[in-house]
Amino acid sequence: FLGAGGGNDIQWCFSQVKGAVDDDVAEADIISTVEFNHSGELLATGDKGGRVVIFQQEQENKTQSHSRGEYNVYSTFQSHEPEFDYLKSLEIEEKINKIRWLPQKNAAQFLLSTNDKTIKLWKISERDKRPEGYNLKEEDGRYRDPTTVTTLRVPVFRPMDLMVEASPRRIFANAHTYHINSISINSDYETYLSADDLRINLWHLEITDRSFNIVDIKPANMEELTEVITAAEFHPNSCSTFVYSSSKGTIRLCDMRAAALCDRHSKLFEEPEDPSNRSFFSEIISSISDVKFSHSGRYMMTRDYLSVKIWDLNMENRPVETYQVHEYLRSKLCSLYENDCIFDKFECCWNGLDRQVEFSVIVMTGSYNNFFRMFDRNSKRDVTLEASRENNKPRTVLKPRKVCASGKRKKDEISVDSLDFNKKILHTAWHPKENIIAVATTNNLYIFQDKMN
């Protein structure tokens, strides 16, 4: 079945880059989440300033068969504002932690966006016609002199310049004491979950004034707290199943039919520690930063600090595959702990499915120095690519990069000590149906496509 699959078989080309050019990064422009919608036509980003920017893909130009449509700005809006919690004397950050699209049901598009405390449902709709020919008003809005009205006419819709409006339709607030790290829409498309450090809540999209608490790992005595929730996701097909990952490297699968409060997991996925790799930082680097189901729902992928692991839902005691993202960092853990990089939360994503590739077979995740990595589960090959403005020409094939861990550095290799740890790629997304990927550096969004012949 394989066809065009394969991290190395695909030749990735630079397509576009969005964002400011200067090196001086404005804090508010730091990209905090990236997500394609279900058709791939829309690409949303959220930033630290609480804004959402949506890009739309141009319709494919049949004559230009060598490239897919470009993404241009479609809508920009302020999703969340900074807030101040007067009761606790705390500022609530407006940074957008996650965006999740709803599947399209009518002409409008809907997405959920969340900051640390509040989730919002946004409706994005187009207006490209307006009524003209009112009887009592002129076109500019002034009222006509009634004595000049001698005939009646019916207003008609005439085309106008496209206007895209975003309006908040629901606000889901006051349900999270701790910081929200995940939202996930259920396959029933009516409910969704939101997870913070200690609790997971279930919402109905229509109901904002209450939610079910389905997971609560807060101990009675906070001093006994040793583990927090780091990510959660609904199963793509089974609407009563979800998983959540923890800071201790475990994943729990829960079935909501078993109990109202899912305190007892149905399955616990945990890999025993490798004693030869034990260090003071073992627990910290085992903390899972992202979990994503495969399209079929048979597998799930987790990201911890140094690796990506693929789990078979039928096997709890160890992952079926493990891919090392940047193993050369293992000997630098103390420095990375000291500068807090060890706490960076990298996300991961699966390839999209098209007619040729029907399975989740490639995984993509970010690293430092604006590098990102892809792993092909079938061929077992992997590649390191760089998101940089130096490869700026469209249809320029990206050159694979290599990091020299130790010993003599070959030409074109980069030594570990020259890596820029401020240039981190935490967020990546893969078009659901085509080989188009969106890669976010600190404040720029890169779009790459595979080379079409």
Add this chain to the structure above:
Amino acid sequence: MLGRGLKRKLSDYEENMAGLSSAFDSSRSLPYPLKRQLVLNMCLTKLQTYKMLVEPNLHRSVLIANTVRQIQEEMRQESNQQPVNICPGIAPSSHSYTGIESSGISLQLPSGISQQESNCCDLRSVEDPIENSLLIVSDDDMSSAISSILKDLDFVEDISPPTCLVPTGDDQPKFPENTVLKLEDDRQDSKGAECVFGSFEISNSTSYLKDLAIDDIFEDIDTSMYDSDFCCPPLMPPRSPSLATEEPLKTFPSCNSSSANNIQICRTDLSELDHIMEILVGS
């Protein structure tokens, strides 16, 4: 608390920490106890920094606290095997962070390191400047540091529990009142290294929390009853009620409220005062 009115050269400190951690990473000859101590110091420093933030990051705090506990457990097991008690509490001097500069230098001297490794406890002599460098702390102080941070997170964060629909099934929903009750029971039961009120711990002068003035520990408690007007010096005998009625408003000589002895004696006088009041009021 660390940092209160205390200027330290942050850039120097950070440079030295970076130097130490890259020494940790690159040096194979660094002995294990020293590496462990270095990691422990970094953890405690981070926890201390988070404590000063309005809203510490719960995820990071938990990870760091676990690392500290892990090291603590390791050291405890080692000390159980060894006759000598490893690393009793030591007062970091106000120059403890500049002291790390000297430890940065000492790391380049292998002879100095091996001496530190084997004579961990002998380095407590004040004349040796190196011993101040590595913030050697006791079990209790580490536990109390972790406990107080996690406890503070609870107090700051979770004033109101999340709204939830009570399920109709057999499951017991978690009511906030139950959790509060359980918390109080646990506090009475908890003993040993896991001190509950970390910031209330009256340590001896050689503790990690040395910079805390006793007055600050009792900030939350209304100590007005123990103030100068009511306390008496230890040598004064208890007054008989009859004398007290003649001079009810006599101001007692002031005493230092931080003296535990005086507090005891003030309590005695306080009950006498109650007795006096009863007589005055005629109840």
